[in-house]
Amino acid sequence: MYEKEEEQLKDYKNMYENIKIPLVSIDDAILAGFQKAKLEKKRKPRRQKWVFSLVTAALILVGFFTSIRLSPAFAGYITVIPGMEKVVELIRYDKGKMMAIENDYYEKIDVSKEKNGLKFTIDGAIADENGLALFYTIKSKEKQTVLETEGVQLSSQDGKSLNLSGISMGSPLNSEKGELTHSDMFEFYVQSPLESKKFELKVRVKGKNLQEDFKLKFELKKKLQKKKTYALNKTVTIDSQKISFLKADIYPLRVAVHVKMDPNNTKRIFSFDDLRLVDENGETWNKIQNGVIASIISPDEYILYLQSNYFRNPKELYLVLNKIQAIDKDEVNVVVDTEKLQILKQPNGGHLSNLRIVGNNLYLSLRTKKEFNYFLFINIKDGDGKKIESNMSSVNGNGEKGITEIGVNIPNLKNQTNPISLELSNFPSWIIGNEKIKIK
Amino acid sequence: MSVDEQLVKVAIKGDDSAFLRLMQLYKIDLYKTALSYFRNEEEAIEAIQEVTYRAYKNLKSIRDTAYFKTWLTRIMINYCNDQLKKNKRIVLGEEILNKQGNEENHTRMELKDAMLGLDDRSREILMLKYFNDMKIKDIASTMKCPEGTVKTWLNKALKALREKLEEKGGDLHV
Secondary structure, three states: OOHHHHHHHHHHHHOOOOOOOOHHHHHHHHHHHHHHHHHHHHHOOOOEEEEEEOOOEEEEOOOOOOOOOOOHHHHHHHHHOOOHHHHHHHHOOOHHHHHHHHOOOOEEEEEEEEEOOEEEEEEEEEEEOOEEEEEEEEEEEEEEEEEEEEEEEEEEOOOOOOOEEEEEOOOOEEEEEEEEEEEEEEEEEEOOOOOOOEEEEEEEEEOOOOEEEEEEEEEOOOOOOOOEEEEEEEEEEEOOEEEEEEEEEEOOOOEEEEEEEOOOOOEEEOOOOOOEEEEOOOOEEOEOOOEEEEEEEEOOEEEEEEOOOOOOOOOOEEEEEEEEEEEEHHHOEEEEEOOOOEEEEOOOOOOEEEEEEEOOEEEEEEEOOOOOOEOOEEEEEOOOOOEOOOOOEEEEEEHHHOEEEEEEEOOOHHHOOOOEEEEEOOOOOEEEEEEEEEOO | OOHHHHHHHHHHOOOHHHHHHHHHHHHHHHHHHHHHHHOOHHHHHHHHHHHHHHHHHHHHHOOOHHHHHHHHHHHHHHHHHHHHHHOHHHHHHHHHHHHHHOHHHHHHHHHHHHHHOOOHHHHHHHHHHHHOOOOHHHHHHHHOOOHHHHHHHHHHHHHHHHHHHHHHHHHHHO
16 A cells, blocks of 8 residues: 555665764763663762861762763673672772772772671772772661761771871662662772771761661782872963962872962962863873862862873873863852841852751752852851851752752851851852973 | 573663673664664764663663563654654754755655654654564554554554655645
């Protein structure tokens, strides 16, 4: 009846018989889609990350679409080593840590303790002089809908202080149907070089109806690789703002770049959004994607962290940047009234809204055109100008709607004098330039 | 049970490498299907990424492991249909440009235009049957309806296609 149409349809199909198939792009796309689904499965519904920091630090939450595309070879490699998959899952947005694994710098530890049906295992670590990433798995005999870790402490078995600068915790498990295991990682960073190799980890695991404290001893046997240091001493000017790059320390876990701003700049410089390392072949290492992205020494002096290229030895290496978050210095404070639930002052553009108080936590919604997963504030002061000590903060991204929920923990919130002033450490406002600084 | 079917079973149980192997098996057909909707490589690649994502997220919803390919192809077609709605004007605009530049593919382009003008179900049936060479039985199973219904839909789709083609032909000869 419809032979002619059927013929045409078949002919239509033939048109696609001899087309060029971009196999590499297709494979990349498959891996990217796969990773996106994996990542979401892990992080949803609540992508919240709390960081406990002893020195002021800026932090970022990994975005939904920012994971690195694994090379098919690497994806193959991880599937043949048992237990490695869950580790790689956690670091797939960090090229430096992936390279550490590829270079056999990951150390298997496999120490565990069991208490009342709950088992905590330290799977392994990647360590250097500057800190360690510790991978762990919690196993439960019964399905858990929530599993969180808190009170995380790392100490040296010889009793000497580790002089920690910060701990970055993973995301809590949040699953409606419940899970039997949860894997994540802690990152510990130290202020003076790590000397001890025998440690004790204390951690409290909390579920809906359970709570157990664990104490585990472990030892690192691998030799810690020494950092590589390069002096930079170069000043660049972007949009009339002067920025000096002092030095770069390359560790296996991350690269630390020391920068200093000219005190006479009219703008406060925040995050170096696209700061990256580029070698002579154009290979690129980006910023840390999840966790601590900078240590803030003062408003005009930062240590910025990048994914490490420690295990490569390029002939030439450059720091490249185009886009920096910056805001006029008179706009750096957001002022809120926690009784009237009002935002009294905020930078131009009205990005912040919806002030809420839940217990001792203050929440604000940040509206942006594109996903913006940075945490916003550093210093908090009460109505009398007295500093409020707050060392817990959260970012809860919902990139699809362009709204990020920012949480700040303010101890004894009800009794603080209003208005409360929050000093920005990031904001969706940028200056643009084009700089390339030679490292080597 | 076929090897593919076994792979599907293992993938549903959570074996990621099995899932990735399945995607490898069907990637070229998926790509061609996407390309037939978009005709631009970038969009087709984007579609592959999104379909991989959706397939992985919905793996557990597969009822009959024997029809994995049909299931996967339908995810692609649904995605393409959604995208078409979003970009309707742009797609048609490109089509016209392509038509002008490529006389020899005139009939094929005309057919593609006619296909894009069909309702979603008709287009889906024709794509499954003629573009992906699927059997009525397979289509009926994944669409969860009797074979007779699929045949009726298929006839309606072919009729609608003929009407669109005649309409187009008419337009061109004015």
